[in-house]
Amino acid sequence: MxxxxxxxxxxxxxxxxxxxxxxxxxxxxxxxxxxxxxxxxxxxxxxxxxxxxxxxxxxxxxxxxxxxxxxxxxxxxxxxxxxxxxxxxxxxxxxxxxxLRLRMGIEPATxxxxxxxxxxxxxxxxxxxxxxxxxxxxxxxxxxxxxxxxxxxxxxxxxxxxxxxxxxxxxxxxxxxxxxxxxxxxxxAAQNLFDTAPPPPTEARIPGSPASVIDWEAMGEPGRDFVTSGPDAAVISAFTGRPALDPIRVYVGRANAQTPQARADLALAELQRLGAFDRRILVVTSPTGTGWMDPGSHDPLEYMHGGDIATVAVQYSYLQSPYALLFETSTGLDQATATVSTIHDYWRRLPEETRPRLYIHGLSLGAWSSMYATTLFHLVNDPIAGAFWAGPPFPSDFWNRVQRARTEGSPWVLPRIGDGSLIRYAARGEGGDAGTADWGAMRIMFLQYPSDPIVFFDPFSTFRPPVWMGEPPGDGVSPHLRFMPIVTQLQLGLDMALSTTAPAGYGHSYHAQDYIEPWVQVTAPEGWTDADTERLKAHCDNGFQVGCSNR
Incomplete structure (x- = not known):
């Protein structure tokens, strides 16, 4: 002893x-x-x-x-x-x-x-x-x-x-x-490939059907869930009171082809088969690490545009996002680059007056990879109509450059960028409409919660506080939070691992209601009103119904 x-x-x-x-x-x-x-x-x-x-x-x-x-x-x-x-x-x-629990609407511990x-x-x-x-x-x-x-x-x-x-x-x-x-x-657990896959769909409009160029069994469970869920024309029409189309959803699983470019080519071929380039809106989105697509983001957008929309995603990993971030970093970036470039190259050769408005989207690791893929060429030469990124991880280079360009005096967690004609931010209860000028030709939106450690972790905070700790606490952030060398870094590291355990609207759990107003700002649905926005929020708040469901 x-x-x-x-x-x-x-x-x-x-x-x-x-x-x-x-x-x-x-x-x-x-x-x-x-x-x-x-x-x-x-x-x-x-x-x-x-x-x-x-x-x-x-x-x-x-x-x-x-x-x-x-x-x-x-x-x-x-x-x-x-x-x-x-x-x-x-x-x-x-x-x-x-x-902290009460600020997030969680029952206090006894x-x-x-x-x-x-x-x-x-x-x-x-x-x-x-x-x-x-x-x-x-x-x-x-x-x-x-x-x-x-x-x-x-x-x-x-x-x-x-x-x-x-x-x-x-x-x-x-x-x-x-x-x-x-x-x-x-x-x-997450993919259920091949032998465990359910029977393929019979409708030709659904990827994985006998008419499709995408193999149903290799698509994986996240992709199959995405292409077979969401509101159809009848549900959308019942909500809007106007005729609607069946939205087009395309998903290519990692097992559908061997290389990022081959998977991107499959996605383009399926979009062409389904007539996606005849729709009003085309969204190229990047999924999370496992390939999951958040219905809370995609379902409301389809309501807004009466189903006259096509959405395409290509899987790059089978891992949870933290594992994919650490061990498959390049795979997500390579796949998003191949997907965005392939679809954009085809899209820009179409007649400008008839082609759809093209948007880029991603959540979490999907936001990082799709930001990386959205190069200067896509923003300047035949530019996209806009982009909407939710929960961008802290290493995202484009996000960091935008954050550092914030207007002096605006908070780090919800900054203002210039006059708001190009880039705006949204949060829980903040719809992204706080610009001093009207939107320009391109609209870029970030959705981030002040309590999201995936966004606001700072790898250099071992001996200095992150910028946001020197500002008044944001929504859902405790006023008792203080910086302490070394300890704060470990606390935030644990927070990242727990980030999706927070209730919807906090941490890294993004809520359907918080996607709606930013999507309205970015895509400007024709004839859409503030009353429509509130009705759609109420519709999505009714629970796990057809459309607007959450994780």
Whole structure:
């Protein structure tokens, strides 16, 4: 026991407990006691590690060290202060989390579960500390072997490098194994390819039918759901009171062809077969990582335009968006580029007076990939009519450039760009109509919630606060949120993993009602009124009916 205790650092434990107290403060997404305990254990271990590093650097610099009675007094004062801070954080953590829940319309938690949080934090810390001890023992073993054949300083440097390489290989292989298992699970659960596919449709107007160039079984479940769901002409006509068309929906699954270009060519061929270029509106959209298409976005748009619309999507991954973002980054970008370029190249050769108005759309990872694919050529040379991107991930280059061009004084979470004639922003309850000038020939819209960590995570926030933390809190964001070095970065990282668990209208859960006004602004439906917008919102708010359904 004495040997084990000698491995603890007093400064490290003090810093770790401070990190634990800081982790109890709110971030963007509510946390339950289990997740809070896990987060607390991680930051406790990280704080201990940082303390050990500070101690090592202090001694390496030969700085004075407190000893004896003075050190015992100082240590006692420090422990009393740190434990008092932890006690206050524990006391208020329940209040902070419930305040955040209430802001999102979630039922408040009935208990604080302090003991559960502390127990889990201690257990996670013990596991991580034991892992660190094993690594340290391995490093000592490597150095001791090297001491026999080379000078100590050289052995220390080489030993550090060898241990680092070994840890990298071990972590890499474990990470790849986890990723492969996640891929396999996602493939089986979300796609239902080939043998498990339901019978193909018989109507020629539906992709995957006998008349289609797209194989039904290879399309995958997200694609099959997309092309067979949504409002048809009868449902749209019943809502609008006017004659309507059956909307055209085209979806090409990843398994439908081997390369991004081959899949894009299939999508174009199916659009041609179905007469999509004779419609008033054509939307090229990029799905999320799994291939999912949000009906809350596409169904209302079909109501607005009386079904005189075609929508096309091509799948690029089977993985959940976070996995696809990390391990299949290029596949989404390559597929979106091939799809947008192929369709735009065909579209621009059509007579300008008869071709449909062309729009680009995407949600989450689909927003990132479709933004990447929408190059200057598509915006200037035979430009598209507009674009609508929801929940753009923080690495999106185009989004970042637009954000940095915001009008001085406008908030980072809902900025103003110039006079609003080209680019506008929408949020929950904000329809994107806040421009000081009328729309120009092209209309670009971003929909983002202030509480969405996928959008507002900042990879450089380890030691500096994100821009939005220096502004008044946005809708659904706790006023108690404060920046704390290192800890805030880990809180926001956990928030990203939990982002889709937030209720509709918060986090990364985008709501059908919040798509409607931005789509009206971007596509300007003929004869559409504010009263129509409110009726459609009410229609979509009735639940999981035909059209306007949510995730």
């Amino acid at each position: 004495r040997f084990l205790l000698s491995r603890f650092s007093t400064i490290g434990l003090l810093l770790g407990v401070l990190f634990l107290a800081a982790s109890l403060t709110p971030s963007l997404i509510p946390r339950d006691p289990v997740l809070q305990g896990i987060l607390g254990g991680v930051v406790l271990a990280l704080g201990h590690l940082v303390g050990r590093i500070i101690e090592a650097l202090w001694r390496l610099a030969d700085m004075p060290v407190l000893r004896g009675r003075l050190w015992r007094v100082v240590r006692g004062v420090l422990w009393a202060t740190v434990l008092g801070t932890l006690g206050l954080a524990l006391r208020y953590s329940h209040v902070w989390q419930n305040d 208990g604080a579960h302090f003991l559960q949080v502390l127990f889990l934090a201690g257990a996670v810390f013990a596991v991580l500390f034991a892992a660190g001890q094993i690594v340290a023992a391995f490093a000592r073993l490597v150095r001791s072997r090297l001491y026999r054949v080379m000078p100590r300083r050289r052995a220390d440097v080489l030993g550090f490098l060898l241990v680092g390489i070994a840890l990298f290989i071990l972590t890499r292989d474990g990470l790849l194994d986890t990723t492969i298992r996640a891929m396999d699970s996602s493939f089986e």
